[in-house]
Amino acid sequence: MPLPRTHQQAIARLQQMACLDLNGPLLIEPVLHELHRIIDFDTGGYFYPGADGGLDAYIEPSIARGCMHTYFDPQLMATEQQVIRRSAHDFAAAVRGDHGTQVMEELLKVPMAQFMRSDFYNLVLRPAELLDCLSLVLRTPQGQGVGALKLYRRPGAARFAPEDVAMLGRLEPWLARTLQLGEMDTEDSVLHDSAVLITTPGGQLLWTSPQADQLMALAFGPRWYRRTELPPALHTLLQRLQSAQRLIHGGPAPAVPQLELHNASGWFLLRATQMTAATGQGHAISLHITQRAPRVARLLPALRTLGLPQRQHELAYWLVRGLPEDQIAARMGISANTATYHRRQIYTRLGVQNRQELQDFFFVPQ
Template sequence: MKRSRMLDLTRVREAAVRIRQLSCLDVTGPHLAPLLLRELRGVLAFDTGGYFHPGADGRLESFMEAPDIQAMVPIYLDERLQRDERRVARSYEQAARTEIGPQVRDQLIKVPWAEFQRSDYNNVLLRPVGLHDCVSLMPRHADGRPVGSIKLYRRTTLLDFRSDELHEFARLERFLAVALTPPEGTAASHEMDAQGTEMLVATPEGRLLWMSAQGAALMAAAFGSHWRPSGQLPDSLKLVLQRLAWVRSGHNASDAPRLEIRNAHGLFTIRGCSLHAAAAGEPEVVGIQITLHVHRALRLLQALRLLSLSPRQSEIGFWLARGLSEPEIAQRMKLSLHTVVYHRRQLHDRLGTRNRKELLARLLGSLAGAQS
């Protein structure tokens, strides 16, 4: 028997305010997907979520909250599974052309339910990770342009997505579209914080020889469906090693052996480097250093969310830590200067800080402590 839950309107309103705030910041893009999915839990009940979007090269990229589902993405993008998806359900390309508003499972499936249950798409991809229900939304701008596809999954068939939940989800579509759209230009290097560095060992030809578990996690996050944990490295990474060989052989060193990848996880910088010379008779090896950088503003948002502040106080704290003056904050948030000053004092009192520098250090320090 199907069950349903009552909608908590207070929780819905708070989540909606936070999502609208995220759409007004200067750090929009796919890297906000984790925060947006967390806030959407105040609007709909779901077990895990994901976000699919076109990458810089036009190929489909993904962010999935659950590691077991993220590990299935390369299987999902296999051509055989893609063909079967197009046969039994809407593909990303079909959804981009036709999908308007939230779509529940029965709207996403193109064949009878019994036939869908027998499909490879269901039995190879969905059932192994326990995904039984889904709602999909392709956020679009006012002119109809889609930015990607948000998928919210349930691992049970005993709870329906309610019509009032879907209504609230639909009301947030424009804000979600803006929040997930990358801004013009890229963040300055001083605004990005390194969050992890690992070294891989490979042959100069691009065959992986060794990596740590942490390195494997970074590579999977950077390359997504294009990463295989064994065998040959991705072509773009082989090109980095080719450039390293040119540099080592005396060619122009200005063409640095470096690769940058931006996606929902952050900015990845990947460098080729020479290791010690191989002894006689031993194969030559090279190093691949991968570093994840996260925008400092995103870390601030995460830290402020942990403090359980009101949405207004959280946003004022964000802009204070970013270095805006109180009049600038008042103008941006359409508040009186008195209100901004009041919340600034409250925030400093709560955190035991006296100025912006201490506020920034306190917020980033509390986030590091929570993640350790």
């Protein structure tokens, strides 16, 4: 039985994403968007090795995202080990032992009824309104772990069916290639947002804004939930600032200490500068945080809203990325005349005259 047209289009988009000039966790949002069109689930999550060697996580905007900090609570991590066979926390073990798409029962050490009485379920999953799960550990062709994809359904929803398991398994090669971390070009990015927060030299938070709070949550994930305490990496940054201040009297002013972070939400830069406290007593530290997003990550959602046919969608992507038209035709396996025809169709539809206007359409605020 042929797949519905919406499924075919979503699969084609996932296959296209696997061949883009950017890959890694930054593409998880468009990946999950297309998966929603193929498999019915309420919330998607992605767990992957962070730059600091620990586990990083992305959860779609939902009640579950607001509850995610509990998943990283040390006590609850211990209770999870009592009921889950291999959790995302132990990613290395999951890479060694978990193969193919797994349903909830395959992830559990205990029967489902016992699991639903556990502290882990009642303190983590129940508040997040999550129950059933499809889990897939993604690997490179060489067997290196890329990340663990989790699709959740809420309590009361139908359980994932064998066809859901089969479909996610079918998509595994393209998902792994898309989300595999590649080289990052921070020059090929756009400024998305910036904000400031104020702390004491010892790391106590004095002032923040909703905008800064949101950026810090994106940069540090659940580690930013206890907002009176800075993540360890920021304590290190403040210590570097204090050391730099002590060197000022002995020579030229040192560079402003900074911290770079890369995760599924973008590229973050934090700079620490010393300032006089508003009360006039003691000192305070200004932490300036900026978020940059790759042009590709910004381009894909913008292209998605246009509803272009698949061929035009793909050709528009490469036109915006600056690929010569003959190379686009070769990459897409079409003739130069066909590429020219589709380009003209795109220009007419968007009301642009040339490639520069096409790029401005997507990247210059209207």
